[in-house]
Structures are given as structure tokens and as C-alpha cells.
Amino acid sequence: MVTFSQHLAAWRRVIFALFLRELQSKFNDKLGLGWAFFEPFVFIFGLSYARSFISGSEVHSMPILIFMIVGMLSIQSFMTSLGSVSGSIKKNKPLYAFRQVQPIASLITALLLEFAIKLGALFLLCVTVYLLQIEYKVDNPLLLIAMYLMLWAFCGAISLLFGIATAYVPEINKVKNLFMRPMFFISCTFFSLQDIPEKYWHYLNWNPMVHFIELSRYALYTSYGHKGVSIEYAAATTIGLLFFGLALYHLTWKKVLSR
Numbered sequence: 001m002v003t004f005s006q007h008l009a010a011w012r013r014v015i016f017a018l019f020l021r022e023l024q025s026k027f028n029d030k031l032g033l034g035w036a037f038f039e040p041f042v043f044i045f046g047l048s049y050a051r052s053f054i055s056g057s058e059v060h061s062m063p064i065l066i067f068m069i070v071g072m073l074s075i076q077s078f079m080t081s082l083g084s085v086s087g088s089i090k091k092n093k094p095l096y097a098f099r100q101v102q103p104i105a106s107l108i109t110a111l112l113l114e115f116a117i118k119l120g121a122l123f124l125l126c127v128t129v130y131l132l133q134i135e136y137k138v139d140n141p142l143l144l145i146a147m148y149l150m151l152w153a154f155c156g157a158i159s160l161l162f163g164i165a166t167a168y169v170p171e172i173n174k175v176k177n178l179f180m181r182p183m184f185f186i187s188c189t190f191f192s193l194q195d196i197p198e199k200y201w202h203y204l205n206w207n208p209m210v211h212f213i214e215l216s217r218y219a220l221y222t223s224y225g226h227k228g229v230s231i232e233y234a235a236a237t238t239i240g241l242l243f244f245g246l247a248l249y250h251l252t253w254k255k256v257l258s259r
Contacts, residue, residue, distance in 0.1 A: 014100050018092070018109040040121045041128070044072045047190060060192055061223040066136050069125055070220065071189035074213045077118045078155055078187075079180055085110040085159035086176065089167060089256065103256055104249060107163060111156045137221065143231075144219035150238050151212045157241035164248055167256045188213050193228050201228045208237045 048068040051059070059067040088110035095101045129136060138144060165172045184190075187209035193201060204210050211234040218226040 010100055011105065014105050015109050015112070018095075018101070018105060019113060022088075022109055022113050040073060040076060040125065043076070044068050044125070047072065051190060060194055060225065062217060062221045063134055063136060065129065065132075065134055066220060067192075067217065068190075069129075070216045071187075071213050073118060073122060073125070074151060074216065075184055075187050075189045075209065077114070077151060078158075078209060079183065080118075081111060081114045081152070081155040082159055082162065082176065082180060084114060085156065086162035086166065087173075089163040103163070103253055104160075107156070107160055111152065111159065114155075115152055138219065139222040140219040144216055147212055147216045147219060147231075147234070150234060153242055154208060154212070154234075154238040157238065157245045160245035160249060161241070164245075164252055164256060183207075183209065186210075192217075192224075194225065198228070205229060205233075208234055 044065070048065050051068060052064055058064060085107055088106040089103045092101070092103075092106040095106070096103065162172060162176050166176075186204055186207055188204065193204065193210060193214055196204070205228055211229045211231070214229040215226060215231055215234065217224050218229075
């Protein structure tokens with residue numbers, strides 16, 4: 001009989017091996033890992049400069065650079081993970097010949113890699129803010145951590161659904177690309193929900209990303225406010241999609257291997 005601890009040890013070895021493989025294949029060009037950290041800097045500082053012409057140095061009591069860091073890092077986490085994590089199931093298909101490797105292990109590995117890269121980018125951005133001597137604060141660190149972890153759980157759930165769907169219908173990738181394009185504009189990345197008249201909020205706050213981003217900003221500066229967003233909605237959407245994704249995977253993973 002194989003014990004539960006032996007199962008966990010086998011999973012740990014598989015995920016670690018896949019992690020090293022993903023890391024090597026993802027950054028095998030000349031720019032390497034440095035590009036993963038440089039890209040967020042370019043977007044954040046460029047958009048912060050553009051936004052400063054609209055609202056000055058602050059956005060609803062929050063320094064504009066901090067405002068853009070939260071928005072850009074969140075939306076890039078979502079978009080890059082949805083692109084690479086959802087494709088990891090198909091990408092690692094030859095490895096499923098080994099009994100220890102399962103599709104869910106590929107997805108978890110890709111998600112952990114993206115999480116580690118974005119965490120590294122966040123650390124470097126914090127160092128940059130410190131060196132620029134920009135004052136910032138974190139009024140509710142527990143809420144900030146909870147929203148960031150919940151965001152990655154949401155990304156994993158969406159990626160799992162698209163990964164399974166793509167295994168059956170490859171054309172789903174086109175739908176995914178169509179779905180991703182407007183996300184930057186409808187997720188309160190460049191602007192705040194408070195910049196929009198309240199009567200139009202219902203066109204945006206159905207999007208869980210709006211809740212993740214706005215609540216993260218509120219966790220940093222409680223003076224920013226959280227009207228129009230709700231942690232209950234963000235949590236319910238994440239748990240619902242995660243449950244549905246895992247249930248669908250449990251029912252279809254053997255068929256996914258044969259496709």
C-alpha cells in the first residue's frame with residue numbers, strides 16, 4: 001500500500017522536476033529571466049507618467065506610482081498566467097507517458113513559476129519605490145496578502161478551465177485571446193472605479209479583477225475607499241470557479257490524456 005506521505009513526496013519530486021524544466025524552457029534566450037522583471041517596469045513607469053497628466057501625483061489619496069503598480073502587476077499576473085498556465089496541459093503532453101506525471105501537475109508547476117516571477121518583480125518594484133524615496137503605507141497587510149493569493153487561485157481556476165476546454169476544442173484559444181484583449185481596459189488598471197459615475201459601475205463590477213485590484217489598493221490606503229467592490233464577491237467567484245474547474249478535471253482528466 002502506498003501511503004499518503006509517499007504520494008506527497010512523489011508529487012513534490014514531479015513538480016520540482018517540471019518546475020526546473022519550465023524555468024529552463026521559458027528563459028532560454030539572451031534576455032533570460034531579466035526580461036520577466038524588466039517588462040513590468042516599462043509598463044508601470046510609462047503608464048504612471050501618462051496617468052500623471054490626468055490626475056497629477058495622486059489618485060484618490062494614493063501616490064500614482066503605487067496606484068499603477070497594483071493595477072499593472074495584478075492584470076499582468078492574470079494575463080500571463082492565463083496564457084502560459086492554460087497551455088501547460090497540452091505543452092507537457094509527451095510527459096504523461098510517465099505514470100507519475102499528470103495534467104494537474106503541469107498546471108500547478110506553471111502557476112507556481114508565474115507566481116514566483118511576479119513575486120520577484122514585486123520585490124524589485126518595492127526596492128525601486130524605496131530608492132526613489134516615495135512614501136507609501138500598508139494599512140491592512142492581511143487583506144493585501146489575502147487578495148494577492150486569492151487572485152492567483154482565481155487565475156489557476158480560469159487557466160484550468162481553458163486548459164481542459166482547449167484539449168477538446170483547440171479553437172478555444174481564439175476565444176481566450178478575444179477574452180483577454182479587453183481585460184486591461186475593463187479591470188480598473190489605468191483608472192479607478194471611482195473615476196466613473198456610479199450609475200455605470202454595474203458595467204464593470206461584474207468583473208472579479210476589478211474587485212481584486214480595487215480591494216488591493218484599499219488594503220494599502222484605506223482612505224482610497226472600497227465602495228462598489230466586495231471581498232465576498234471576489235471570494236465566492238474564486239471558490240466557485242475553483243470547485244467547478246477541479247470537478248471538471250476529475251471527470252475528464254483521463255480523456256484529456258488520450259486526446
